[in-house]
Amino acid sequence: MTEIEACSVDDIQDGGMKDVEVEDGKILLVQRGQEYFAVGGKCTHYGAPLVNGSMSNGVVRCPWHGACFNVQTGDIEDFPGLDSLPTFDVSVKNGKIYIHVPTSGVGKRLKNMCGSVPENRKTFVLVGGGPASVVCAETLRQEGFTGRIIIVSKESVLPYDRPKLSKAMDAKPESLALRNAEFYKKYDIEIRQGHEVVSVDTKAKLVRMYDGKKMSYDSLFIATGGKPRVLPIPGSGLKNVCSLRTPADANFIAEQAKGKDVVVVGSSFIGMEVAAFLAGKVHSLSVVDMIKVPFELTLGETVGRAFKTMHEEKGVKFYFEKGVKALRSKEDDILTEVVLSDGTVISADICILGVGVVPATDFLKKSDIELTKRGFVSVNERLQTNIPDVYAGGDIVEFPLFTVPGSNVNIQHWQMAHQHGKIAGYNMNGISREIKSVPYFWTVMYGKSVRYTGYGPGYDDVIVHGDLDVPKFAAFYTKGDNVVAVASLAFDPIVSQAANLMLQGEVIQKSEIISDPKTWVGRLKP
Structure with missing residues (x-):
């Protein structure tokens, strides 16, 4: 066991978080009220630095994907990820805060688990x-x-x-x-x-x-x-018409698409992530959808237009406000063309259907x-x-x-x-628990990650702060006077902060974010 001097008591405040460097990585030091807690400093999902996240009610939320960890126990309380954080003893002496670090490391921790016993026949x-x-x-x-x-x-x-x-x-x-x-x-x-x-x-x-x-x-x-939803059109059963659901599907598409003409049907998250992965690896890349811009149904037309530009700069060609009428083959039941609703014909060696699931x-x-x-x-x-x-x-x-x-x-x-x-x-297992979780998801394209929290269907306005051309923004989706969802790119940890405020049972008012995206952050309880 090693005693590490973390900082002075004056260097951290109630609700504050501080990274402490140790030999095996980083430890997160947290002050809550008059108490200090120390846990592993990286999210157990993909290793995000938790010091950049959001702390509320004794729980730190990852800034990348929203996983939540109790700062007293280290236990994972919301997801993604499976493992919990290690915890470390903290002491205060002469105005200094010390963390007691064992030799076992500062990484992930698996909660104690039992096995089966013959006596239990359930x-x-x-x-x-x-x-x-x-x-x-x-x-x-x-x-x-x-x-x-x-x-x-x-x-x-x-x-x-x-x-x-x-x-x-x-x-x-x-x-x-x-x-x-x-x-x-x-x-x-x-x-x-x-x-x-x-x-x-x-x-x-x-x-x-x-x-x-x-x-x-x-x-x-x-x-x-x-x-995966299947399009009820001629040719949907042709070879090289693919859905993405399994590792085998993904590996097949990645290999078969190299240097080929590729058509992606659907411009929501699966379709656009596939396009981002394939861009630069294929001969041509086309995306077809009935809507006006990528992600329109979730992120709205204004934000979606920024992603359209991002993909076009990587060589993606869009065919919007068009459906697919048929998939055609010239020989051997292998796809060669995609026919759109307006008669446009696109050369295609492979077509990926990203049209949702049932x-x-x-x-x-x-x-x-x-x-x-x-x-x-x-x-x-x-x-x-x-x-x-x-x-x-x-x-x-x-x-x-x-x-x-x-x-x-x-x-x-x-x-x-x-x-x-x-x-x-x-x-x-007979332990009564009710679900209380704030929806949280993300997408990644060309190394840029968009976070989203809340429940946005039915929103009637979008308030955007930042610069969509960079892009760096926070978008607030409102319904009447209330914010129902928040999305961001390069604006961390605002989405995690919004998720924490929603988890507290509070609502961000539209009036709060018209001129400043962060006026409400002070309402988070440490």
């Missing part, structure tokens, strides 16, 4: 191989569940970091894995890869697989995610589990369905979002899927 089945199931399984083990846990995944690889698929399309599955095989083995979490559940019998408490095998459960968690819930239609008209699973604040001992989470659910009282919403964010898994895990 079986919890988690359907779906994404982050919701992984976090659910880990939460169960962290909270002392010693029964059997089985994750049933349709995919042939271990659960992986899906957001990277469109940002690092040549990455291999093993480099994307959330946990390695040894981890699941150590904590008795069974992974059934390449197994598809085709039906659920809630009365008999059975799930049936594609091969006819059945599996009984005591409690069931369903998080099967989305499946919930992968067809296998539930004959069950007693309640689905909405759009095919989503209805759940309550505890992620419970209408059937006892059946829970659901991730992209397939509509759930109560505390910032939108009286409404059930569907939010297809990586962060929210993690949180669903955590809340479901608590409740499956």
Whole structure:
């Protein structure tokens, strides 16, 4: 154990954060009231410096992707990421603050987890191989569940970091894995890869697989995610017409697109991230969409126009306010042309469809589990369905979002899927917890990262501060007198600060941000 002099008590104030250099990295020193706390200085997700984040109510939020850590315990409280922060003892002597650093390092910390025991005959089945199931399984083990846990995944690889698929399309599955095989083995979490559940019998408490095998459960968690939407047009089944859903899809596109004519259909986040990755690696790159600018439906026309310019400077050609009428082949059922609704013909060796997903819930239609008209699973604040001992989470659910009282919403964010898994895990283990999380997502193009927090559908105005030509901006999406969402680029940590204020149950007023984007930041509670 080494005692490190961090700073003078006069060098940090209530609610303040300070980086302290140590041999193995950095430690974050925090003052809250009259107390001092020290935790690992880097976010356990992608290593962002937490000192640049936002602290509120004893929780520090990562400036990059919104993960939250309790500064007293180091525990991860919101996501993305799986690991917690190490904590360090702090003492004050003669007006100086000291941190006691062990020789074990200052990096990530795994919360204590149990394994299974033969005496516990309960079986919890988690359907779906994404982050919701992984976090659910880990939460169960962290909270002392010693029964059997089985994750049933349709995919042939271990659960992986899906957001990277469109940002690092040549990455291999093993480099994307959330946990390695040894981890699941150590904590008795069974992974059934390449197994598809085709039906659920809630009365008999059975799930049936594609091969006819059945599996009984005591409690069931369903998080099967989305499946790519297919365009109902001629030629959609041609070779080299691709969707992006798996590492194999990403690797195929990255390899086949080199030096070729590429068409991307859809200009939202997947489509534009794919375009950003492929730009400079292909012969031509075209993007087609019915809207006016990239991201128009989420970020609005004004902000979207800035991203249109960014992509055009990299050689991307846009065909907006046009649909795709047909995909054509001249021979061997291999794509050669994309025909647009106005008759324009684009040469294409490969076409990537980024036109959204639909919930992968067809296998539930004959069950007693309640689905909405759009095919989503209805759940309550505890992620419970209408059937006892059946829970659901991730992209397939509509759930109560505390910032939108009286409404059930569907939010297809990586962060929210993690949180669903955590809340479901608590409740499956008999620990009552309700979800209270602020939506947070990000996109990266050409090394520039956009953050977004809140729930923006239905916004009626956008107030932009900064310079969209640089680009460096903060955009506030308002509905009536209230800000409902905030997006930014190179304006950290304003999105994390906004997420923290929303988590406090407070609202940013439109009048507060007309002339100054930061007047409300002082309302954050340390």
